[in-house]
Amino acid sequence: MLNKTLATAEAPPAGTAEPGPVALQPRDVRFDWSGLPLRWIPGEPQASHLLSVLHLLLPEGERWFVSTFKRALPLITDAALREDVIGFIGQEAIHAEAHQGVLDYYASAGVDTTGYIRQVEWLFRRILAPRPDLTPAGQRELLIEQVGIVAAAEHFTAMMGAWVLDATALDEVDLDPRMLDLLRWHGSEEVEHRHVAFDLMTHLDPSYIRRVRSLLLVAPILAIMWARGGKYFAAADENQDFRLTWRTYFDAARRGLLPTPGAFARCTLRWFKRGYHPSQDYSTAKCVAYLGSSPAARAAAR
């Protein structure tokens, strides 16, 4: 594991465009959502509503990531990993607030999300909550399980982040520019810190079984909650001139407006490779380049 830690900190060989490991820092982004329509991709209700599920899941979910990682800090014995986790925590905290801002705006515009949010809260505050009634060893074991769940979830957020940076179709559909920047700024930071949760999980427990189990727990719940959220937003749309089905999802994905089922499947399978490490996926150069151009990230850079 010591060797592995060193390996992940290695800079890529000279001659590649990749900048190597980046010191992670949160960015103090702000968004003004006034006037944002529920269908923020004009003429694409399915893609709008399915991507809007991020605003339902992420505030509560990322706050839970933050609280989980804060509790894991005392277990970390590697200084470089601790630095990474510190940067990760702040980035996730700001992500949660940024998506909460969209949700708050929708609430003020009369879109009721209470029913779904209640389920998300139950998921993160009841089912996945810490259990102070367990023995200290039991609490610690549960904490490592929770770190594994974060790592598996981050495997998909990194994949979504890399997708949104590459999704040129989103540039051609007159998408609300603030929302595109939110998605790409967030996606960039997900790619930037894609290795942190994985490294923390393997630091606390390098077993392959843990890795596999974490993803098997996360992937089905994520898929079901995503589908539910999409339907929930679709039902809230005043204009019921569309249907949200598997077929309409495949169609939007084929046009590049959503990640394809194949992309999700390949991403899932990569996780099960024995020697997998998130640094093998995606490009740090690409996310650094976007963060230098993002209106929100530039405004936050002081």
Next chain:
Amino acid sequence: MPAGTGTTAPGGTDETGRHQPPARCDRTVPGGTGEAPLGTTRPDGIRPPASQAPPALSGAPGRPDRLMRNLTIFVDSFVRLRGRAREALGRAEPRPPQPGLPQWRKLVVTDRAEEADGVVSLRLAAPSGGPLKPWQPGAHLQLELPSGKIRHYSLNGDPADRACYRVAVRRIIDGGGGSSEVHDAVTQGTVLRVAGPANAFPFAADPAVLLIAGGIGITPILPMARKAAALGLDWRLVYAGRSRATMPFLDEVRALPSARSRVAILADDETGVPDAADLIGRAPTGAAVYACGPPPMLAGVRDAVNAAIDAGRLRALHFERFTAPPVTDGHPFEVELARSGTVLPVPADRSVLDVLRAHDPATPYSCQQGFCGTCAQRVLRGTVDHRDQRLTGDERAAGDMLVCVSRAPESERLVLDL
């Protein structure tokens, strides 16, 4: 509002015993703040039963959602059964964390050279002569000087040279004394404690780049120029300074490939102080700009480049991001940790967070600028001088404090719930 507190009830404590301020999304729950949201595990671990899972989104109202209920039962059983299995197998302790790396190690100064008026460079190597951790353009080291002061310096040698690091330091007369100490007290053979490298100024190797360096700001820019040239990018470098005599590494800048057409050296005493238009005017169309220099120059560049990006002429702006700004207008005071009674002095030039981290390296924090909320602590007694941009009036009234930036009046004692 601090994030990351979603697993506990408002004003409760989590399992590590740390006090947690109220969670943000309480306001989305009927009943509002001040009460735990329905279905939240209480701080003492009492959990609402699975039968109280929230209702399904459609269909019969009031019935618990089947997925939520069954998932609750599954996870509760899983946690309980694993606890029993651990007892049965006699494995009381879960595996310990993997051994890791310490942050600081010792490097020896193998060479010290005058690079320009008021600028010295240091070469640092492992005492054993072994290879150093690799780095990429934009990376910096933290050096602990003999006095204990910690300073960040950009690496500016050749990343392919694994045997030594090179940093360069300009003497700042009215600075905090760190640069003068490097000039006066560090010589060949001095052993320094070093952390890093870390990279807060990564170079993305965009197809077209403009590099702007002001004075000692050439240190991170020079390796970027070398990499840009090596990758065959369309690059330009503008290197500005007061006079050529004060500008380090001019020879190395002139030796860059095709420097005659790509590099502009602007000395104030020859061509006047350049304005932002002079600095960015040489950018290739659609270039990403990487800038490092004194704050007034950077401020001008930032405004000009942001305008050019918004107008579509340039693509991106990058400069080094420093996390912890120096404390301004601070007075010495004390913090007391309520649970142990430990009293820690907070000097005028250090943050409460610094002091808490020195006491416990696992103290949570992140941005160090008062916006992310990670470092929130609960103040039981004492007057807080709030300097954050995050906490709401209610949270401040409840005693929350962001210890990375907020302070207390002179000689005050803050009692923290720690």
